[in-house]
Amino acid sequence: MSRQRPEPVQAIKERRDSVLRRMTNSIPYIQFLGVEFERRGDELTAILPYKDMLIGNPELPAIHGGVTSAFLEVASITELTWSNFWEVMESGGGAETDWSTEPLPPLPKTIDFTVDFLRPGLPRDAYARARVNRSGRRYASVHVEAWQDNRSRLFAQATGHFLMPE
Template sequence: MSEALKTLIAACRKGEQPYQALVERVPYAQFLGIRIEARGEELSFVLPKADTNVGNPTLPALHGGAVAGFMEQAALIFLLLEMGEPKLPKTIDFTIDYLRAGLFRDTFAECRVTRLGRRIGNVNIEAWQTRRDEPIAIARAHFLLSDEGA
């Protein structure tokens, strides 16, 4: 991964840079409008409600693709910060179950690393709106942890 990203991660950990800077370097994450709220090293991911993320304007409901992209990005950043010596995670596969309609309101994501190996990381992601125990979607993803390239 690039030196610039390594430096940024180190700066975030020291509190010299907000974690939000990790979102700002990713154009698609910015387009979705993802926000990171940090309490120390505990991060919560927020997808604020936005017209550009609506899939069904009559309900209105969020687009499943926007929710999935948000959850994937949350997992990427979460995994990036879990690693002592960070490697760039690349998505191998992403599987999502939609449990409820994503209504036109803020969405939150929580991540849990199931297994962090040398080459592959497995992350579970839950997205919810009104209550944590009523997820609108659950997802799991595998990431290739790569040394090479950006």
């Protein structure tokens, strides 16, 4: 019985990273906030590098609540798009597809988004990880958590519902 040779690790990484890069580079608002993504396998971590422009309370100072909310929404939408596209990307035939030009899936639309502000966002980098709790044909529910210095001390969390593209 002949067994297929496994894909070289470099090709796998390049495919995943290039798709993720295209997904985030194509969205002006992600660039405007300066949100970056780190990938470990299929796990994404969103990073919001600190900039003075993100401040909403100059006395404390603290990151603008709207910015925190926006960061969490960006992390949620990216996770949802990424996790849905993952199967397409990893279902074989990867070698024949040119992932630098393959069309990306349309984006889900936010139906509602509820943010719980647990602590002020300090003037330093913030991180977020989102988890898709349910992804149906039409709707998805996503939970996202954000922290700064300690992973266990969240400064904000949110739940959102999204309309999946047709």
